[in-house]
Amino acid sequence: MDIKEIQNLIKFVAKSGASEVKLEMDDIKITIRTGSESDTTIVHQVPAAHQMPQIAQQAAVPVNTEAVAPVAAAPADEDSKYITIKSPIIGTFYRKPSPDKPLFVEVGQTIAEGDVLCIIEAMKLFNEIESEISGKVVKILVDDSSPVEFDQPLFLVDPS
Template sequence: MELKEIQNLIKFVAATGVAEVKLEIDNVKITIKTTLGESSPEITYLQQAPMAQQPMQQAAPTQAAPQAQIAAAPEVDENAKYITIKSPIIGTFYRKPSPDKPMFVEVGTSIGKGDVLCVIEAMKLFNEIESEVSGKIVKVLVDDMSPVEFDQPLFLVDPS
Protein backbone atom coordinates (compact mmCIF):
# COMPACT_ATOMS: atom_id res chain seq x y z
CA MET A 1 0.00 0.00 0.00
CA GLU A 2 1.45 3.36 -1.00
CA LEU A 3 1.58 6.57 1.05
CA LYS A 4 -1.00 8.34 -1.13
CA GLU A 5 -3.43 5.46 -0.65
CA ILE A 6 -2.96 5.62 3.13
CA GLN A 7 -3.44 9.40 3.10
CA ASN A 8 -6.63 9.07 1.07
CA LEU A 9 -7.88 6.40 3.47
CA ILE A 10 -7.20 8.68 6.45
CA LYS A 11 -9.05 11.55 4.76
CA PHE A 12 -11.98 9.27 3.96
CA VAL A 13 -12.21 7.95 7.52
CA ALA A 14 -11.99 11.48 8.96
CA ALA A 15 -14.74 12.70 6.63
CA THR A 16 -17.14 9.84 7.44
CA GLY A 17 -16.95 10.28 11.21
CA VAL A 18 -16.24 6.60 11.90
CA ALA A 19 -14.58 6.06 15.29
CA GLU A 20 -12.18 3.27 14.30
CA VAL A 21 -11.15 1.38 11.17
CA LYS A 22 -8.88 -1.67 11.04
CA LEU A 23 -7.47 -2.83 7.72
CA GLU A 24 -5.16 -5.76 6.91
CA ILE A 25 -3.65 -6.17 3.45
CA ASP A 26 -0.93 -8.82 3.08
CA ASN A 27 1.74 -7.91 5.70
CA VAL A 28 0.38 -4.41 6.36
CA LYS A 29 -1.95 -3.73 9.29
CA ILE A 30 -3.48 -0.27 9.58
CA THR A 31 -5.65 1.00 12.42
CA ILE A 32 -7.13 4.48 12.13
CA LYS A 33 -8.82 5.88 15.24
CA THR A 34 -10.65 9.18 15.24
CA THR A 35 -11.94 11.12 18.21
CA LEU A 36 -14.60 13.74 18.54
CA GLY A 37 -12.21 16.44 19.65
CA GLU A 38 -11.16 15.61 23.19
CA SER A 39 -7.58 14.59 22.38
CA SER A 40 -6.99 16.61 19.22
CA PRO A 41 -4.43 19.38 19.80
CA GLU A 42 -6.17 21.69 17.34
CA ILE A 43 -9.54 21.37 19.05
CA THR A 44 -7.98 21.78 22.46
CA TYR A 45 -6.24 24.94 21.35
CA LEU A 46 -9.45 26.37 19.94
CA GLN A 47 -11.30 25.57 23.15
CA GLN A 48 -8.68 27.28 25.29
CA ALA A 49 -8.99 30.61 23.48
CA PRO A 50 -12.69 31.18 24.42
CA MET A 51 -11.96 30.16 28.03
CA ALA A 52 -9.41 32.97 28.31
CA GLN A 53 -12.00 35.46 27.04
CA GLN A 54 -14.83 34.34 29.35
CA PRO A 55 -13.68 36.29 32.44
CA MET A 56 -13.51 39.51 30.40
CA GLN A 57 -16.98 38.90 28.96
CA GLN A 58 -18.44 38.25 32.40
CA ALA A 59 -16.93 41.44 33.81
CA ALA A 60 -18.20 43.72 31.03
CA PRO A 61 -20.19 41.76 28.45
CA THR A 62 -21.27 44.77 26.36
CA GLN A 63 -17.77 46.20 25.99
CA ALA A 64 -15.57 43.07 25.85
CA ALA A 65 -17.45 41.29 23.06
CA PRO A 66 -17.12 44.08 20.42
CA GLN A 67 -13.44 44.57 21.30
CA ALA A 68 -12.78 40.85 20.87
CA GLN A 69 -14.49 40.89 17.46
CA ILE A 70 -12.51 43.93 16.32
CA ALA A 71 -9.23 42.40 17.49
CA ALA A 72 -9.98 39.07 15.80
CA ALA A 73 -11.06 40.54 12.46
CA PRO A 74 -7.65 41.96 11.38
CA GLU A 75 -5.92 38.70 12.32
CA VAL A 76 -8.28 36.66 10.14
CA ASP A 77 -7.89 39.11 7.25
CA GLU A 78 -4.11 39.14 7.66
CA ASN A 79 -3.80 35.35 7.48
CA ALA A 80 -6.45 35.05 4.76
CA LYS A 81 -3.97 36.18 2.11
CA TYR A 82 -1.62 33.31 3.01
CA ILE A 83 -1.88 29.67 1.96
CA THR A 84 -1.74 27.17 4.80
CA ILE A 85 0.25 24.00 4.17
CA LYS A 86 -1.17 21.22 6.33
CA SER A 87 0.11 17.84 7.44
CA PRO A 88 -1.10 15.02 5.20
CA ILE A 89 -0.37 12.40 7.88
CA ILE A 90 0.00 11.84 11.61
CA GLY A 91 3.58 11.61 12.86
CA THR A 92 6.61 13.50 14.13
CA PHE A 93 7.53 16.73 12.33
CA TYR A 94 11.20 17.34 11.44
CA ARG A 95 12.56 20.49 9.79
CA LYS A 96 15.87 18.81 8.84
CA PRO A 97 16.62 15.67 6.81
CA SER A 98 19.01 14.59 9.59
CA PRO A 99 20.44 16.21 12.74
CA ASP A 100 23.69 17.29 11.05
CA LYS A 101 22.01 18.80 7.95
CA PRO A 102 20.56 22.31 7.51
CA MET A 103 16.80 22.93 7.72
CA PHE A 104 14.76 22.42 4.57
CA VAL A 105 13.18 25.91 4.76
CA GLU A 106 13.33 28.99 6.96
CA VAL A 107 11.02 31.98 7.27
CA GLY A 108 11.60 34.07 4.15
CA THR A 109 12.68 31.14 1.97
CA SER A 110 11.23 31.19 -1.54
CA ILE A 111 9.74 27.83 -2.46
CA GLY A 112 8.48 26.27 -5.65
CA LYS A 113 5.94 23.59 -6.34
CA GLY A 114 7.48 20.21 -5.45
CA ASP A 115 10.15 21.59 -3.05
CA VAL A 116 10.61 19.53 0.13
CA LEU A 117 9.48 21.55 3.16
CA CYS A 118 9.90 19.04 5.98
CA VAL A 119 9.86 15.37 6.89
CA ILE A 120 7.17 13.62 8.92
CA GLU A 121 8.06 10.31 10.53
CA ALA A 122 5.19 7.85 10.73
CA MET A 123 5.70 4.24 11.79
CA LYS A 124 9.49 4.49 11.33
CA LEU A 125 9.07 5.79 7.76
CA PHE A 126 10.31 9.29 6.92
CA ASN A 127 7.89 10.96 4.50
CA GLU A 128 9.08 14.06 2.64
CA ILE A 129 6.35 16.70 2.55
CA GLU A 130 6.50 18.64 -0.71
CA SER A 131 5.00 22.03 -1.44
CA GLU A 132 1.95 22.13 -3.66
CA VAL A 133 2.31 25.90 -4.14
CA SER A 134 5.00 28.44 -4.99
CA GLY A 135 5.70 31.43 -2.80
CA LYS A 136 7.60 32.56 0.27
CA ILE A 137 7.50 30.96 3.74
CA VAL A 138 5.92 33.50 6.10
CA LYS A 139 5.64 31.42 9.26
CA VAL A 140 6.54 27.96 10.55
CA LEU A 141 3.66 26.89 12.79
CA VAL A 142 5.18 23.73 14.35
CA ASP A 143 8.34 23.23 16.40
CA ASP A 144 10.99 20.79 15.19
CA MET A 145 10.56 17.22 16.50
CA SER A 146 6.94 17.84 17.55
CA PRO A 147 4.08 15.43 17.03
CA VAL A 148 1.58 16.55 14.39
CA GLU A 149 -1.96 15.49 13.62
CA PHE A 150 -3.58 14.87 10.26
CA ASP A 151 -4.55 18.19 8.61
CA GLN A 152 -2.66 20.27 11.22
CA PRO A 153 -1.30 23.55 9.78
CA LEU A 154 2.50 23.42 9.36
CA PHE A 155 3.47 26.49 7.31
CA LEU A 156 1.99 29.78 6.09
CA VAL A 157 3.04 30.67 2.53
CA ASP A 158 2.66 34.02 0.77
CA PRO A 159 1.84 33.09 -2.85
CA SER A 160 2.58 36.57 -4.25
Protein backbone atom coordinates (compact mmCIF):
# COMPACT_ATOMS: atom_id res chain seq x y z
CA MET A 1 0.00 0.00 0.00
CA ASP A 2 1.60 3.25 -1.09
CA ILE A 3 1.18 6.73 0.34
CA LYS A 4 -1.27 7.77 -2.42
CA GLU A 5 -3.66 4.92 -1.50
CA ILE A 6 -3.42 5.87 2.18
CA GLN A 7 -4.21 9.50 1.37
CA ASN A 8 -7.22 8.41 -0.72
CA LEU A 9 -8.40 6.22 2.15
CA ILE A 10 -8.13 9.14 4.58
CA LYS A 11 -10.17 11.36 2.24
CA PHE A 12 -12.81 8.63 1.81
CA VAL A 13 -13.14 8.11 5.58
CA ALA A 14 -13.40 11.86 6.19
CA LYS A 15 -16.22 12.14 3.62
CA SER A 16 -18.05 9.07 4.96
CA GLY A 17 -18.53 10.57 8.40
CA ALA A 18 -17.09 7.54 10.22
CA SER A 19 -15.38 8.42 13.48
CA GLU A 20 -12.83 5.60 13.39
CA VAL A 21 -11.68 2.98 10.89
CA LYS A 22 -9.13 0.25 11.47
CA LEU A 23 -7.62 -1.61 8.53
CA GLU A 24 -5.21 -4.53 8.82
CA MET A 25 -3.68 -6.08 5.72
CA ASP A 26 -0.68 -8.36 5.26
CA ASP A 27 2.16 -6.18 6.59
CA ILE A 28 0.36 -2.92 7.37
CA LYS A 29 -2.04 -1.75 10.06
CA ILE A 30 -3.88 1.58 9.70
CA THR A 31 -6.14 3.39 12.16
CA ILE A 32 -7.91 6.55 11.02
CA ARG A 33 -9.80 8.65 13.57
CA THR A 34 -11.83 11.70 12.60
CA GLY A 35 -14.05 14.16 14.43
CA SER A 36 -11.46 15.24 16.98
CA GLU A 37 -9.58 18.54 17.01
CA SER A 38 -7.12 17.09 14.51
CA ASP A 39 -7.55 14.10 12.25
CA THR A 40 -5.19 11.31 13.19
CA THR A 41 -3.72 8.57 11.06
CA ILE A 42 -1.56 5.86 12.59
CA VAL A 43 0.32 3.48 10.30
CA HIS A 44 2.19 0.46 11.71
CA GLN A 45 4.32 -2.08 9.91
CA VAL A 46 3.50 -5.57 11.18
CA PRO A 47 6.02 -8.44 10.92
CA ALA A 48 5.11 -10.94 8.20
CA ALA A 49 4.51 -13.70 10.80
CA HIS A 50 1.47 -11.81 12.13
CA GLN A 51 -0.50 -11.63 8.90
CA MET A 52 -4.22 -11.44 9.66
CA PRO A 53 -6.22 -9.59 6.99
CA GLN A 54 -9.14 -7.96 8.74
CA ILE A 55 -11.26 -4.82 8.56
CA ALA A 56 -12.87 -3.59 11.77
CA GLN A 57 -15.51 -0.94 12.53
CA GLN A 58 -16.39 -0.23 8.89
CA ALA A 59 -17.19 -3.37 6.93
CA ALA A 60 -15.60 -3.43 3.49
CA VAL A 61 -13.94 -0.02 3.47
CA PRO A 62 -12.44 0.15 -0.02
CA VAL A 63 -8.82 1.20 -0.31
CA ASN A 64 -9.34 2.40 -3.85
CA THR A 65 -11.90 5.19 -3.72
CA GLU A 66 -12.48 4.96 -7.45
CA ALA A 67 -14.59 1.86 -6.76
CA VAL A 68 -17.25 3.98 -5.03
CA ALA A 69 -17.12 6.99 -7.32
CA PRO A 70 -20.45 7.86 -8.93
CA VAL A 71 -21.06 6.04 -12.17
CA ALA A 72 -20.28 8.21 -15.18
CA ALA A 73 -23.37 9.16 -17.15
CA ALA A 74 -23.82 7.83 -20.67
CA PRO A 75 -23.72 10.34 -23.52
CA ALA A 76 -26.04 13.27 -22.79
CA ASP A 77 -28.18 12.93 -25.91
CA GLU A 78 -28.95 9.29 -25.09
CA ASP A 79 -29.97 9.95 -21.45
CA SER A 80 -31.60 13.35 -21.92
CA LYS A 81 -35.07 11.82 -22.25
CA TYR A 82 -34.70 9.90 -18.97
CA ILE A 83 -35.22 11.15 -15.43
CA THR A 84 -32.49 10.36 -12.93
CA ILE A 85 -33.51 9.29 -9.44
CA LYS A 86 -30.75 10.28 -7.02
CA SER A 87 -29.84 9.23 -3.50
CA PRO A 88 -31.30 11.57 -0.86
CA ILE A 89 -28.75 10.40 1.77
CA ILE A 90 -25.34 8.81 2.26
CA GLY A 91 -25.44 5.11 3.11
CA THR A 92 -25.46 1.58 1.76
CA PHE A 93 -27.72 0.81 -1.20
CA TYR A 94 -29.83 -2.37 -1.11
CA ARG A 95 -32.06 -3.58 -3.96
CA LYS A 96 -34.19 -5.88 -1.78
CA PRO A 97 -35.68 -5.71 1.74
CA SER A 98 -33.74 -8.77 2.97
CA PRO A 99 -31.48 -11.42 1.42
CA ASP A 100 -34.34 -13.93 1.02
CA LYS A 101 -36.84 -11.47 -0.52
CA PRO A 102 -37.27 -10.48 -4.20
CA LEU A 103 -35.82 -7.27 -5.66
CA PHE A 104 -37.87 -4.08 -5.31
CA VAL A 105 -37.50 -3.19 -9.01
CA GLU A 106 -35.77 -4.54 -12.09
CA VAL A 107 -34.76 -3.02 -15.41
CA GLY A 108 -37.78 -2.85 -17.71
CA GLN A 109 -40.29 -2.80 -14.85
CA THR A 110 -42.99 -0.12 -14.82
CA ILE A 111 -43.14 1.86 -11.57
CA ALA A 112 -45.73 4.24 -10.14
CA GLU A 113 -45.31 7.27 -7.93
CA GLY A 114 -44.81 6.07 -4.33
CA ASP A 115 -43.40 2.63 -5.23
CA VAL A 116 -40.39 1.59 -3.12
CA LEU A 117 -37.31 1.40 -5.36
CA CYS A 118 -34.60 0.46 -2.87
CA ILE A 119 -33.42 0.80 0.72
CA ILE A 120 -30.50 2.92 1.86
CA GLU A 121 -29.06 2.02 5.23
CA ALA A 122 -27.60 4.95 7.15
CA MET A 123 -26.42 4.62 10.74
CA LYS A 124 -28.30 1.31 11.20
CA LEU A 125 -31.57 2.84 9.96
CA PHE A 126 -33.12 1.37 6.83
CA ASN A 127 -34.70 4.12 4.72
CA GLU A 128 -37.11 3.13 1.95
CA ILE A 129 -36.56 5.24 -1.14
CA GLU A 130 -39.85 5.81 -2.97
CA SER A 131 -40.32 6.91 -6.56
CA GLU A 132 -41.48 10.48 -7.07
CA ILE A 133 -42.39 9.74 -10.70
CA SER A 134 -44.13 7.07 -12.76
CA GLY A 135 -42.42 5.38 -15.67
CA LYS A 136 -40.26 2.48 -16.77
CA VAL A 137 -36.91 1.64 -15.11
CA VAL A 138 -34.29 1.88 -17.88
CA LYS A 139 -31.11 1.39 -15.88
CA ILE A 140 -29.98 0.69 -12.32
CA LEU A 141 -26.75 2.61 -11.80
CA VAL A 142 -25.58 1.15 -8.46
CA ASP A 143 -24.70 -2.42 -7.46
CA ASP A 144 -26.48 -4.05 -4.52
CA SER A 145 -24.78 -3.52 -1.12
CA SER A 146 -22.69 -0.63 -2.46
CA PRO A 147 -21.98 2.60 -0.61
CA VAL A 148 -23.70 5.65 -2.12
CA GLU A 149 -23.12 9.37 -1.72
CA PHE A 150 -25.70 12.12 -1.32
CA ASP A 151 -27.16 13.07 -4.72
CA GLN A 152 -25.54 10.08 -6.47
CA PRO A 153 -27.63 8.81 -9.43
CA LEU A 154 -29.33 5.49 -8.60
CA PHE A 155 -31.88 4.85 -11.37
CA LEU A 156 -32.72 6.07 -14.86
CA VAL A 157 -36.48 6.16 -15.51
CA ASP A 158 -38.30 6.73 -18.81
CA PRO A 159 -41.38 8.79 -17.88
CA SER A 160 -43.14 8.26 -21.23
